[in-house]
Amino acid sequence: MDIQAIREQFPILDQEVNGHPLVYLDSAATSQKPLPVIEALESYYRQNNSNVHRGVHTLGSRATDQYEGARERVKDFIGARSTEEVIFTRGTTTAINTVAYGYARHVLQEGDEIVVTEMEHHSNLIPWQQAAKYTGATLKYVPMEEDGTITLESFRSTITNATKIVAVTHVSNVLGTVNPIKEIAAIAHEHDALIVVDGAQSVPHMKVDVANLDCDFYAFSGHKMCGPTGIGVLYGKKEWLEKMEPVEFGGEMIDFVGLYESTWKDLPWKFEGGTPIIAGAIGLHAAIDFLEEIGMDQIEAHERDLAAYAQTKLKEIDGLTIYGPKQRSGLVTFNIDGVHPHDTATVLDAEGTAVRAGHHCAQPLMKWLDTAATARASFYLYNTKEDIDRLAEGLNRAKEYFGDVF
């Protein structure tokens, strides 16, 4: 992988922030966008912009072809069986809410269980909290090991015949833990429960094959994988999507409309009420082309290298705590003793280094870690070991700086 050539595809990286070359280490929050994606959006708006699935004019056909072409591309990318199983949404949150509203709220009853983990991002937790409240179902948590992993044994002992839904993240956005989804799905299915997977931190960084994982629903966002904001995907097995109710009603999703009754379009359109996210889908298509040309396996290997290097470098810093397991995805979450992560992030920003500080939309996990907030550096295909050296230097200076003033 030629990182310099890759970096040249990301114009935003070539700038100074606060007088220093930008080091962008916040890709788990959102990734930067390469030229092919920026150009795909521009060319769509310059040449083909039109509404889809209606009218007979040429621009309308072009836009429709491009939009549905993007769906086809996503289908191949994640290994779905057909485009009927690929629903475009606003992002991971909307995708999970579609399952919570369109499926869970209709089928769950008192006595049923929803199984989640304490490492869930709020987007794969609150929809289930609310669904449990609404239906009287019980929310159950799978216990976590001290290193921030969860054993299959724990899943086995938590999931029961009363469990109807298992909602779990593929990769933790805080700990970097990679959960064994295929095995968890098998346990869920032994009990006739469905598995809903939050793939926001996995799809951008590794090869994901939803059919092979045998998950019932799988959600992810375009903006974390070099695509634009406002586009995401809900993959669902056709048999479940067919049984589900739409959650948004209006234009685009209808078949026949009467004064008092209406019927819905076929999959996947019955879940895409209103003018869809046309440009977003086209941008996502370009992002997938870009990532696959480099190779998902290469990207994953590169990030694992960076994560291992970051762990080594950061361990050299006295008084720095790293959270999460040794085997992890491309991110590292940490705190410097006695320095609040906001303060750490402000010192790093003064040197042009962007990291995330806060609770990372995972408040229950912060409680489990017994901390109010952490700092997180997350990597992507355009990051280098030099970026991590800059991070380590910055952290040493933050320590010095706050050591001095105290």
Next chain:
Amino acid sequence: MSFNNLDTLYRQVIMDHYKNPRNRGSLDDESVTIDMNNPTCGDRIELHLQVEDGVVQDAKFEGEGCSISMSSASMMTQAVKGKDVEQALKMSSMFSDMMLGNEIDNEDIDLGDIEALQGVSKFPARIKCATLAWKAMEKGVASDEEQS
């Protein structure tokens, strides 16, 4: 930006309040308690106010957060203690102005240590840290008025 710019944010007096917070603790049941947090970052304050006859008799806080949020809470409690409610609210609006980078008219009221937080206005991402305690105070004073 260099570390000199950082020094405009992290003034000595701020660090002193962070390291040695004034009025940390809680008050008895007679007081008003306000819990406030900054949901985007996890800063949290539990403010206790004792207001009698329109005067803030005592103010204490518990909580966790960054140097800016905790030092601001420490300074705020120090500043409003002994002030009448009207003055406390005036200070709060002066503080908001200061965070917006506006010139403040402080002929009547001396903000004292609090002026050290002026540099925060140059760090937009940190303004919410600084205003958390003041927001809690405003809410506490309002709820006390409702009760009486």
